[in-house]
Amino acid sequence: MKLDRDGRRRIFNWVVSGLCFLCVVVALVPLGSLLYTAFLNGSHILSISFLISPENPVGICVPGNCSAGGIGPAIYATIVVVGIAALISIPVGVLSGIYLSEYGRGRLGRVISFFTDVMTGTPSIVVGLFAFAVFVYIDRAHAFSALDGSVALAIIMVPTVTRTTEEGLRLVPNSLREGAYALGIPRYRAVLQIVLSTGRSIIITGAVLAVMRASGEVAPLLVTTLFSPQGFTGLGSPAGLLGPVIFFYATGASPLLVRAAWGASLLLILAMLGISLAARIALRNRFK
């Protein structure tokens, strides 16, 4: 069959479109496989008792008591360590985001904003070693501690919170600020009470996503909190969070440990799916 030139061009157009669509499919296969495997391996272990009972770090069945244990301590440790990281990073990130959006429109602001972007690209394991180096310098005995991990996670979260705050506040219409000034409201109150509350949903979304990401971190924790099957035992001692549970139990000798790793993974995946969906809905209602 002989095609004229236009026919060939049209067919080529369809072929390229098909190839591009194929790229999307190829990229989504691993996601589908990952979600499927996690549900397959994790769904039958994920139960209330798995979520609250203490870990079974050896993964050995004692006669009469053959449970995989649970991840209660790890969840508790994650809440405490990530919570402290959030308490440090959210105020810092929001304040610097306010500066960048409200005051830093000049060269200095652009430089800070630029390097904040650059910081988001810093490997998390390097941040972990930085925190380790600082803590070793301060107190060698507590080089590996929950607090150390919180600081590392906070450093990882700050650039994200800063940039989302900045972007969120920039979406606030200038007329609101001008209206406030016209009423004689001082600038800091205009920022705190009007601009901040208008841009609130984006800031909260950014903070929640940062917390979510920190909850699944492992690399910086390997050189800061280390690991402890007891979960959280004090700010000055090592702690075992959810992410490291997955890492250490994934390569564990016993199938019970591997099951626990899948259970913890499924929990993180469900949280991730829920939060990213909620974030999407929250932002759409607000700005679309």
Added chain:
Amino acid sequence: MLRRSRNSGQTFSSRLRRIFDLTFLSVTLVVALGLLALLTAFVLVLINAAHLTLARYGISLLGNPRWAPSSNHFGLLPFVDGTLITAAIALLIAVPLSLGIAIFLSELAPRWISEPLGYLVELLAAVPSVIFGLWGIFVLVPFMRTSIDPALASANASVDSTLHVSIPLFTGPIEGSGVFTAGVILAIMIIPTISAISREALRAVPQPQREGALGLGATHWESTRISVLSYARIGIIAAIILGLGRAVGETMAVTMVIGNSDFIPTSLFSQGQTIASLIANEFLSTYASPLAASAFLEAALVLLLITLAINIGARLLVWRLVKSTGGGGIE
């Protein structure tokens, strides 16, 4: 802050109000400057913590192939190699796929398809690295061992025999884990980064640009290739560089599938180690020796400087792009 603001409202003193305004400005400024200080502190603290090996070996460690901390050999060359090879594999796989995704989602697909698919691709970026690693151990590594690796090995062998050469790419024992598998998992993980930023770059291309080509009778693909892709070139390059940055620093998933061998890979099936996976794997067992700890911190410093250079380069491109297209809705 709120309590103070109420007081100022009661006093009605404009001087007091100015002081509060200035205080608030300086607090936010100091915190924001703190971010710059933090980045500087990264470099300084790591240099200080690595001073033992920096003073003794300098940067010659980067070219030294022998890593044996117990006998004070701290060569980082195997890990630099591992990092470069895995990142290169990841880019080779991820760049064409990500560009296809970006073009499909922003140029070819109707909105009701591109929205949900774009969301799914973004979800890939939200999966924690360690879960990719777990999936890698139980799904990807066995799949590579039984399906992909043997096919590549036989392809390599037949090319070798027809051309009478020996290409050391897909040769050697097939373990499933190794440098190639690590590159594949990295590719999956950087696809969302590259495709999302490329999409932004494509979206920034003005609509008349497309309409001009379509009006001259171009097909959708021709208009994309001629008038959109060339226009978005810089943004796409920036996206690729940012993807490279992520691939170089990615730790857990790589650690779980690369096989963790401290030797220079001899083929793509070899087990190996990246700088990041070295730290994740071996830091705990050796940090107690001051010299070894210093070697690890020097490795971290190298990784930091590489990623800083990559990210600064990419962000400069992005910023130039934002400026040249009028900054979109910002400012």
